[in-house]
Amino acid sequence: MNSNDLKIFEAAAELGSFTKAAEATFTVQSNVTARIKSLEEEFGAELFRRVSRKVVLTEAGETLLQYAKKISHLMDDAKSDIQNVDKVGGTIKIGCIETTMALKVPEIIKSFGELYPAVELEFFSAVLPTLIRDVLDYKLDAAFVAAPINIPGLEQLIVRDEQLVIVTAGNVTRLTEILKQDPLKIVVFGQGCFFRARLETWLGSKGILRYKSTILNSIEGIINFVEAGLGISILPEEVVNLYYSSRNIKTFPVSKELATMTTLLIYRNDELPSKALKAFLEEYTKK
Incomplete structure (x- = not known):
């Protein structure tokens, strides 16, 4: 197994199709089928089952998908930290409720950007359930949300009332x-x-x-x-x-x-944050 096998697996899981996964990962369907079969042999479990014209994850496939997302995220963090070994750099993806996007994001970009010019901040606005799901699914590194939040796997910092x-x-x-x-x-x-x-x-x-x-x-x-x-x-x-x-x-x-309304900054608690995310969190820990 290599990281590319997991990327192909993730694409098939997200798109529900080996054909679409092949297009998304710039390969051919036969290679997708072979990579999925190799993973199934390695883990000793069926990862997909066919339903009509789609493929859907089995219970074992759902479990592997969570690990695959985590591994992919960790690899991205490792690459960023190694490439910026002598400084804090990389990209942080931050989610916001709509009012935080309007009120706080310009201030965040200005103040954090002055401290860490090599860090690129990407902001995304969505409603609360989407923000929580995207943080848990490794699509976002952190998110500004409204309290109360009590969800396993998430840490929170109080930002403001x-x-x-x-x-x-x-x-x-x-x-x-x-x-x-x-x-x-x-x-x-x-x-x-x-x-x-x-x-x-x-x-x-x-x-x-x-x-x-x-x-x-x-x-x-x-x-x-x-x-x-x-x-x-x-x-x-x-x-x-x-x-x-x-x-x-x-x-x-x-x-x-x-x-x-109490605004919180939430992030995953199951891994060490990248240097860039750690620096971002520390700005709110000080407050």
Whole structure:
């Protein structure tokens, strides 16, 4: 077995096809079949079974896939650390919830970049379940997420607390007026978004169970729709004040028990981090 065998295996597992795996790894299907067969002989277990026109992992294949991802990630870290043996360099892939992307990423790039100019930071925005899954699957090195998180395999550092507010159109004088609407209109991110879940919890505390949701995928879009009177939303007060203070919108406080959002930095705890990731984590350990 060599690392290329595992890359072929990963491609077949992700794509569900030996033919597509061959295209993705720039080889021929016969070689994919031979490499998979070699792995099955080495581990003494069937790794794939055919279902219709696809191949799917067996239980043994699922186990090997997790190890293959880990090995691939460790090899990348080793290559990066060896190539940058006299400095901190390489690439770190960081996931963010949408508000962290807007509020914190420019600051992170500036401050961390000044300390470690040889490190390349790549940022990706997604909802909470996707960020957690991608960290566990080695697609991300770390991610900024909203607390609470209690998942085996993940460590966490507390980054900051933020205060949430209800955001409405600028012509709203009292929040109680809006809450009388039936159905109430809300403007939110998709399922899995922390802010959507918090808004729905807040509405539930007010006895409001019927509401009509408009789903958007950016803060800018949410602000535009709220400003146009198409619904209410919930966002960090700092984001609204810093970036949208000139917009025709208004904010209202949220009950104390629902107002605070704690941002965490999560990362895997099953391996030593690369030099670059260790340096990144240390910046938050100091705080």
